[in-house]
Amino acid sequence: MKSRSLRWLLVALLAMGVALTVLYQDRLDVAALQQWIQQAGAAAPLLFILIYAIGALFFLPGSALTLAGGALFGPVWGTLWNLTGATLGAALAFLAARYLGAEWVQRRAGPKLKRLTDGVAAEGWRFVAFVRLVPLFPFNLLNYALGLTRISFLPYLLATWIFMLPGALAYTYLGYAGREAVAGGEGVIQKGLLALALLAVVAFLPRLIAKLRERPMLEVSELKQRLDAGENLLVLDVRTASDFVGEQGHLVAAQNLPLEELPARVEELEPWLEQTVALVCRTDRRSAKAAAILAGAGFSDVHVVGGGMTAWLGHGWPVEEVQLKKE
Incomplete structure (x- = not known):
């Protein structure tokens, strides 16, 4: 009984946090957030990762945070901190959904939903890799949805970290290039073109991944x-x-x-x-x-x-x- 009450309390707190974030996300001041993080000195990367993880849990727009990471830390360290924060947030949302809702969903799943979740579980890390490379669904929502399936946590975590890398690199570099353009740094045109090239590669990935997912023809x-x-x-x-x-x-x-x-x-x-x-x-x-x-x-x-x-x-x-x- 206590366990059930605790779950309902956590669900209520999580839902309230998500609702508040969605209602007030247009008031997010990315510039002020960047300035605040910069003032943290050596602890800035840790603070940024923590904010990114909590943001993913409560549906803050990940693209804005990723661009901010590129502007704050540059293309290399920015990619690492963005990827780490996003993966940590994805893990928290996955575990929250599994602990709070997976059992309830499994008990009440109809034939179609059960067939879908079973199919996702059968694909395992390959399905996670596909949806991370090909963003068919919003990142924050997908983290919770995958927690309701029977995919194992460790393959989910590793596939999330590895296969979000191309997108994280592209958007981090875009944030870095934007900062350089505003600051009037050297090689702005080249950096801008490289950012666009990375985005083009990410945009091409759906076609490539769909081809790779095809099973070989059986002679x-x-x-x-x-x-x-x-x-x-x-x-x-x-x-x-x-x-x-x-x-x-x-x-x-x-x-x-x-x-x-x-x-x-x-x-x-x-x-x-x-x-x-x-x-x-x-x-x-x-x-x-x-x-x-x-x-x-x-x-x-x-x-x-x-x-x-x-x-x-x-x-x-x-x-x-x-x-x-x-x-």
């Missing part, structure tokens, strides 16, 4: 070997029902779920959330679309079968043929 020869070896995998044929039993036939082990019906029926595949799924169609175009749908639903090991049924038949391997009767 039909490898699929046959795995099926002959009795490996437990789902062969999902995403052609229409008429094509599934049409002239090309289908693999004996295949289950048919047309691409058009997949989004509405993805819950039927929940037992395979963390298992291997091999997607088959006539070639591999429909399979690629199906792979994107399943990946978005949290499936962790989805492979497109290269060449599909056309490649399979090209090897002369057996299929199950069920011709539709013509009326």
Whole structure:
């Protein structure tokens, strides 16, 4: 009972702190904050890290703090202190969410939410790396959201620190370049161009990461070997029902779920959330679309079968043929 009361008290205090921060964040005077930190002397880095961590916990805008870190400490030390403060704040929010809300969410999670959290947990640090490199969600909100999943804390912490580095470096350097421009330092144009180049690299990361996250295509020869070896995998044929039993036939082990019906029926595949799924169609175009749908639903090991049924038949391997009767 005491533990439950303590949790509710902490939730209330946290919610009140977040609400106050959101209400008054437009009054944040970054220049005054920088001056105050500078006056701390040798303790300035520690004070800045502490402010950044608390700011992340209470939804202060991280971009403003990162720019301030670059202006205060320069590109090298600024990146280190920014990254350390952001990671510490992310850790505090993660632990707060896990202690205060994860058990409650797990008990009340519906099928869709459970499938999503299970998929995130199956991806583990890879999912954390993806969302840190590709900021799909606000940084502060994401820290709490990940705490509600079953991702282990240490992989979360390490992936957060490592994969926030590109963004931290770019925005820290931008803050440093802005300070130099205001102060009239040397090489302002070059520093400005370098800052823009770093931002361009960060902007390009989503495309690169999406490519890296794609599972390698499964060749039909490898699929046959795995099926002959009795490996437990789902062969999902995403052609229409008429094509599934049409002239090309289908693999004996295949289950048919047309691409058009997949989004509405993805819950039927929940037992395979963390298992291997091999997607088959006539070639591999429909399979690629199906792979994107399943990946978005949290499936962790989805492979497109290269060449599909056309490649399979090209090897002369057996299929199950069920011709539709013509009326």
